[in-house]
Amino acid sequence: MDNILRVKKELSPLKQNLKTHLLYTKIKSIEDIKVFSEIHIFAVWDFMSLLKSLQHHLSTLSIPWSPAKNPKITRFINEIVIGEESDLDPNGNPKSHFQIYIEAMNQIGANTNLIFELINKNKLGIPIHDAITSLSINEQVKKFLNFTFDIIATNQPHKIASAFTFGREDIIPDMFIEIVKNIERESNISIDKLIYYLNRHIEIDGDEHGPLSLEMIKMLCKNDLEKWQECIDVAKKSLELRISLWDTILIQLPKSKLIYA
Numbered sequence: 001m002d003n004i005l006r007v008k009k010e011l012s013p014l015k016q017n018l019k020t021h022l023l024y025t026k027i028k029s030i031e032d033i034k035v036f037s038e039i040h041i042f043a044v045w046d047f048m049s050l051l052k053s054l055q056h057h058l059s060t061l062s063i064p065w066s067p068a069k070n071p072k073i074t075r076f077i078n079e080i081v082i083g084e085e086s087d088l089d090p091n092g093n094p095k096s097h098f099q100i101y102i103e104a105m106n107q108i109g110a111n112t113n114l115i116f117e118l119i120n121k122n123k124l125g126i127p128i129h130d131a132i133t134s135l136s137i138n139e140q141v142k143k144f145l146n147f148t149f150d151i152i153a154t155n156q157p158h159k160i161a162s163a164f165t166f167g168r169e170d171i172i173p174d175m176f177i178e179i180v181k182n183i184e185r186e187s188n189i190s191i192d193k194l195i196y197y198l199n200r201h202i203e204i205d206g207d208e209h210g211p212l213s214l215e216m217i218k219m220l221c222k223n224d225l226e227k228w229q230e231c232i233d234v235a236k237k238s239l240e241l242r243i244s245l246w247d248t249i250l251i252q253l254p255k256s257k258l259i260y261a
Contacts, residue, residue: 003228010232012224014239023250024176031254034110039249041115044101046148050164057157073219076212083204090196104193144241158220162231165213169240
């Protein structure tokens with residue numbers, strides 16, 4: 001069996017659990033979206049660290065510059081970076097997906113204090129795991145973030161690429177956009193920036209970054225069966241932690257006591 005197909009087959013149950021997670025159908029108000037975004041923003045942020053780590057490993061960022069070993073894979077990662085770090089917002093202005101998401105949160109009055117507290121601690125030179133530990137956030141969110149930086153710390157590109165490709169891409173289903181649109185109609189509050197982010201996320205990850213990422217995985221693992229197995233292990237753990245993150249959001253929704261009734 002083709003290695004990519006084998007990975008997809010092994011991840012299929014976890015991916016299905018994510019796409020059909022109860023969380024999506026329980027988000028019914030602006031307050032629910034606020035809760036969702038205030039936790040999800042951490043996944044939007046640390047995704048960029050996975051991406052920049054890959055760029056560090058797969059392109060030449062040192063000075064003086066020297067040619068990259070594999071120009072094709074360098075092109076792949078740089079194309080992904082352009083889309084994620086400097087996409088265009090609804091007005092045609094270059095912005096990272098993180099910045100677009102923050103603007104979406106501001107539009108609905110969601111709290112961005114904690115994510116910027118983490119970023120500011122990082123800027124002050126506080127080690128990332130210490131910065132995460134010190135935050136007043138749910139333990140599952142901390143586990144999610146710590147795993148990301150543990151994978152980055154391995155300095156093994158195939159593991160980082162697995163977390164990026166299989167553990168993070170293509171996990172927000174189309175139906176979630178329709179739920180958000182319905183809330184916008186019923187509440188008469190504009191959520192167009194979040195809808196734009198979700199549409200761009202699905203469009204770019206599905207049509208552009210998804211195929212590029214798979215090619216990147218193939219180039220990094222080649223015929224090394226041990227690396228392919230490590231990719232599967234990392235991806236499974238990434239997806240399990242994302243499911244736990246979704247469970248955490250579900251429990252914290254304003255009407256959480258009624259969810260399991």
